[in-house]
Amino acid sequence: MFSSPLIRSAALSVALIAGTGASSAMADTVTYQMDPTHTSVVMSWSHFGFSHPTANFSDVKGTIQFDADDVENSSVDVTIPVKTVDTQVPALTQEFLGEAYFDVAQYPEATFKSTEIESTGDQTYDVHGDLTIKGVTKPVVLHATLNNVGEHPMAKVPALGFDAETTIQRSEFGLDQYVPSVSDDILIRLSSEAEAAKSSDAQ
Secondary structure, X not given: OOOOOOOOOOOOHHHHHOOHHHHHHHHOEEEEEEEEEEEEEEEEOOEOOOEOOXXXXXOOEEEEEEEOOXXXXXXXXXXXXXXXXXXXXXXXXXXXXXXXXXXXXXXXXXXXXXXXXXXXXOOEEXXXXXXXXXXXXXXXXXXXXXXXXXXXXXXXXXXXXXXXXXXXXXXXXXXXXXXXXXOOEXXXXXXXXXXXXXXXXXX
């Protein structure tokens, strides 16, 4: 769902219309892979107005094409294994896995592919893209904050980290059980670290 988080495979084509500037922009683009062990995707909803339960997804993977000189020329592509959903309530988790909800037997993954990134402030961006859940694709906007870019102190490779969130209407993706008593709006939060390969000069 999902960001996730977190997340845009269709490379923005600004570089294709800038002549020699395009070559320079492409040369400055670094490929980062999201680290599943330091990536969190959490969704939350209103339960009859009494509480806001959460569910999380693990083993999230993604590729970020990052242009430090022009972040708006970057892109993100995220894959969320919906089959990893965990509500901390075993019966509810099993319900989510079933046909009435995510139907993971037929649709084991959700994806987000960016189409445009626009700056909204100091290190904040609106990441427009296509979210696909249960075979349905809808445009969404991730409100993202770029937390840090630099050498990772442990991995000793170029790294970046970001947080992002968006709100979707689950009924648009065929997940409409108990709406509106259980909220249609689903808040999705994504936090991730991503690392470049050790031979990072190979763009």
